[in-house]
């Protein structure tokens with residue numbers, strides 16, 4: 476895919492946006508300076524409507540007028556609580572906070588699109604809703620913005636977003652039809668037994684034994700009751716319990732995550748996990764208390780929209796693999812047909828998202844902007 480000269484010439488601005496945003500990362504919903512920066516660019520690029528206040532620091536700028544439903548293009552805004560290890564002048568200036576998930580790049584690309592739209596205002600046929608959302612990393616800012624009515628105020632027929640992805644080369648745009656990222660939930664499981672002296676195992680109800688038995692059994696149940704083609708992950712990452720080596724542990728806490736692509740399967744997996752716990756309760760005479768914290772839906776890309784992307788980006792297109800990670804853009808995709816695509820940003824030195832060495836070349840963002848513009852043209856939003 477060739478990048479048109481009008482987008483090429485935006486490179487210095489896009490690079491400068493990314494560099495500023497990277498140096499001043501902010502967490503979760505507290506993206507105050509980030510919002511102010513975005514607002515300034517939107518004002519300079521003369522957006523037709525500007526609205527703040529969604530999910531605290533979210534901000535929306537609309538380019539183009541008209542009553543027809545438009546298109547929503549979303550960028551996340553938040554960074555991660557990570558101490559950056561990249562050694563360069565434009566590295567994070569905020570101790571312990573870093574844009575390690577590329578959201579600085581998503582913002583810079585969308586601001587680049589705002590610049591492009593400013594210069595091509597006469598071509599805008601339907602409203603283009605540029606939405607900047609805080610709280611992607613676990614806080615669920617997308618859900619909150621929707622609950623606060625952003626889609627009622629700005630009704631859209633389509634929704635788009637990108638995520639930088641270091642496993643794809645710069646210049647590649649990756650996507651797949653249907654489920655691309657997983658639905659997730661976190662779970663806390665309290666196992667309650669009764670204590671006693673370790674020398675008299677028959678006098679207590681051992682929570683550690685019950686928990687370990689559950690952990691092994693639940694994987695067997697999940698593997699035997701579900702087809703291997705029904706992709707899933709149930710993982711416990713924390714176990715806390717026990718006080719002394721010669722006591723019977725009366726209570727412990729496990730924390731983990733459940734992930735799957737299909738909503739119905741997700742509910743069945745949950746039921747299977749709880750049923751297994753019930754059987755273990757009887758066997759060990761203990762109690763399991765489950766607390767589920769629902770996460771994000773699966774990122775479901777609309778098949779026809781994906782075809783459109785494939786045609787639009789030509790030889791840049793790569794079929795993406797499904798991933799068990801999650802993204803809260805899925806809440807928008809639940810309401811509005813659309814897709815998320817990956818922008819390739821591979822570097823010579825291998826790195827990954829959420830790593831303290833994550834970095835990318837801003838040239839990758841030109842492909843994001845070109846992709847946005849090509850989609851807008853395909854949909855006759857830019858004519």
Ligand SMILES: [Zn+2]
Nearest residue numbers: 576612828829
């Ligand atoms: Zn992330």
Ligand SMILES: [Zn+2]
Nearest residue numbers: 576578611638
């Ligand atoms: Zn991210």
